[in-house]
Amino acid sequence: MQYRQSFLGMQVRVPIRKQTGIALLQVLLISAIISVLALYFTITARQQVSVAQAANDRVLAGLLIRSAESKVLFELLTKEATDSHLYPLPEGYNFYATPIEIDQYTKVKIQDVAGLINTEFPDQTLLRRTIQNLGGTADIASTITDSLLDWQDSDDLKRLNGAEKGDYEIGPRNAPITLKSEVRLIKGMDDELWRKLEPLLSVPRASYFNPMMAPEPVLKAYLNSDANDILDLRRKGSLTRSEFSQLTGVYDQEGIILSKSDLFRLNIQVNYGQAKLEKEMTVQLDPYAKADGTVVDSVASNW
Structure with missing residues (x-):
């Protein structure tokens, strides 16, 4: 059985089976769009829930710290x-x-x-031996210890293994260290040694x-x-x-x-x-x- 349809003034015979196929494609397309929208809304909702949960966890974690x-x-x-x-x-x-x-x-x-070990007035022998215990050589230990003292004293006289103005792009302070992170700038210090030494130092004395x-x-x-x-x-x-x-x-x-x-x-x-x-x-x-x-x-x- 055929269906007669007008197209640009012409009568076109369209098989019913073909018309049914087009309708099916339309239904599938609409279903896909609805599915994508549903998926989007679901993901958005989950993200919002996750953000809210993270904020709630952070608040509770802060309470636990206090x-x-x-x-x-x-x-x-x-x-x-x-x-x-x-x-x-x-x-x-x-x-x-x-x-x-x-x-x-x-x-x-x-x-x-x-x-x-205090950063301002360290026991020099103790600091040298500690650095060596952390894997630094005797030369590195002496360089860091002398440079730490040179960094803080008010004069420009360099200790035997120390460093003064001219050895740094920035520094020395020529005053007591107020931030422990300054020690990272001392001559002879590297990232690996600083990571090990930092927990052993204190600015408050x-x-x-x-x-x-x-x-x-x-x-x-x-x-x-x-x-x-x-x-x-x-x-x-x-x-x-x-x-x-x-x-x-x-x-x-x-x-x-x-x-x-x-x-x-x-x-x-x-x-x-x-x-x-x-x-x-x-x-x-x-x-x-x-x-x-x-x-x-x-x-x-x-x-």
């Missing part, structure tokens, strides 16, 4: 030392940056600044050095001998001042005190859902409130 910060500061301020326990913090806490799990999302590192709380490379540099016994006791959480002195022959003396300081570097990391946040801060604590009620001074902080 919660962990408050918890740790409270413990540091309220735990008093006794004769048997020099560092009476909750089980699992330490002052030499071994990660502490606060909850399933949060890890905290606490480092007593007294165990670090404790009034003494405490080798008990020194990170492993610094502790080994200070003892200049096998420190495995000390490190093993630290891992077990059973290191006391008397044991440290018996094993090392180091006792309280000028510039060295085997007690915690009031300066701490806190590193808080939160991994919650899609959010990964990190906060590092250096705080000075005083368990006895000042006139304005302050017990925590934030020396430095960054997210």
